[in-house]
Amino acid sequence: MTMTAERPAPDPVQAAIADVEGLTSPDPATDAAEPAKLHDILLINYSGELEKVWATMLLASTAGAMQVPCRVFVTFWGLQNFVKDEKRITGKNWMQKMLAMMSRPGISHRPLSKMNFMGMGPWMMGTLARQQKNASPKELLQIAQEMGVEFIPCQMTMDMFGLTRDDLIEGMGEPVGAATVIGLMSEGSSPLFI
Amino acid sequence: METVEITTKVDARGLSCPMPIVRTAQAAKLMASGTLLEVLATDPGSIKDFAAWCRSTGNELVDQSVDGAVYRFVIRRK
Numbered sequence: 001m002t003m004t005a006e007r008p009a010p011d012p013v014q015a016a017i018a019d020v021e022g023l024t025s026p027d028p029a030t031d032a033a034e035p036a037k038l039h040d041i042l043l044i045n046y047s048g049e050l051e052k053v054w055a056t057m058l059l060a061s062t063a064g065a066m067q068v069p070c071r072v073f074v075t076f077w078g079l080q081n082f083v084k085d086e087k088r089i090t091g092k093n094w095m096q097k098m099l100a101m102m103s104r105p106g107i108s109h110r111p112l113s114k115m116n117f118m119g120m121g122p123w124m125m126g127t128l129a130r131q132q133k134n135a136s137p138k139e140l141l142q143i144a145q146e147m148g149v150e151f152i153p154c155q156m157t158m159d160m161f162g163l164t165r166d167d168l169i170e171g172m173g174e175p176v177g178a179a180t181v182i183g184l185m186s187e188g189s190s191p192l193f194i
Numbered sequence: 195m196e197t198v199e200i201t202t203k204v205d206a207r208g209l210s211c212p213m214p215i216v217r218t219a220q221a222a223k224l225m226a227s228g229t230l231l232e233v234l235a236t237d238p239g240s241i242k243d244f245a246a247w248c249r250s251t252g253n254e255l256v257d258q259s260v261d262g263a264v265y266r267f268v269i270r271r272k
Contacts, residue, residue: 066251133208135213
């Protein structure tokens with residue numbers, strides 16, 4: 001896969017048109033008849049904040065659409081994104097339950113890392129996204145799952161937060177540990193920590 | 195140029211990244227090999243994105259053009 005370096009373009013529209021004209025004569029080196037060799041991608045979703053979940057889901061669904069094999073290892077705060085939206089209190093002991101109470105789990109209840117303002121920030125962000133016809137993290141997650149992206153929960157995080165398989169959304173992989181992640185990376189999966 | 199009719203159309207006008215690519219991938223999944231797909235998009239990023247998508251999936255970008263703010267891509271299903 002070749003990436004051309006970004007040129008400083010004073011007018012992005014003109015630059016885009018110039019690119020179209022340049023691309024109409026296909027370069028034999030990048031001709032579609034010879035598909036690029038694809039490496040696996042391993043996303044590590046560690047964060048539970050709206051903007052980071054969004055980035056994770058955007059990349060995962062795009063990888064699925066591009067037929068690039070993609071796994072998402074879901075750990076720590078990231079696992080809160082994969083608790084079913086309708087679950088309110090999770091956990092087995094009072095501390096785990098209290099943690100869930102202080103920060104509601106589920107992909108539709110994510111706070112922003114900045115400008116959260118008691119949920120006002122995420123609400124405005126969601127409204128802007130709908131106006132711009134951006135897909136929500138939840139929609140992108142469904143698309144990614146349909147396109148074969150595998151979401152793998154971290155066993156240790158599940159134990160720490162007292163989460164069961166029933167707390168998590170449908171279609172997730174078997175819970176695994178760090179050794180699986182390191183194994184995938186050492187075998188050549190391109191990792192990205194979000 | 196051979197005359198193959200466009201069998202599938204995707205209207206991704208107004209959609210932003212990555213939805214034009216996602217809708218195209220969803221449509222391409224249902225198409226027979228060798229058939230043509232037309233995509234309309236308004237996302238300026240889609241010019242590079244469709245080239246990248248075709249490279250990675252092996253589908254062929256047969257034609258692309260721009261009419262005002264609308265980009266048109268014609269893709270032959272692998």
